[in-house]
Amino acid sequence: MTFRHEIEHFFAAYVDAFARNDAEALSEMWDPVGLFPSPSGNFAMERQAFREHCAMLMAFYRQQGVVRPEGELLSATELFPNVAQARMAYRMLGEDQQPVAAWEHVYILRRSDHWHVSLTIADGEMAAWAAKGVGL
DSSP, X not given: OOXXXXXXXXXXXXXHHHHTTOHHHHHTTXXXXXXXXXXXXXXXXXXXHHHHHHHHHHHHHHHTTOOEEEEEEEEEEEXXXXXXXXXXXXEEEOTTSOEEEEEEEEEEEEESSSEEEEEEEXXXXXXXHHHTTOOO
């Protein structure tokens, strides 16, 4: 499997975990401690806290009317052996298949036995929800 296909496969599983509301599966796709740079300050979350965050995020999406997430890999670059940067475009679709919200995310991934997210920059998502008048 080529590098691009590996990353596409990883994010297909990532979006599928969100679609199934599977916080456990999603959190297992992250390093034991995930890093989150943000405009208000950087922070890190250990896996259990991140699992709880994922469950909260999935509930938040449902409250906003999201019934199906879509993700498209825009770019993937191998920065170093077993280290990659990926940019994803997300669309959260409602009951009528119309977008509820859309944004881009940037990820840094590491591969040991398989790819894991180490870091994400979620400024685009925070801005998308803020533009709709809801805080994430």
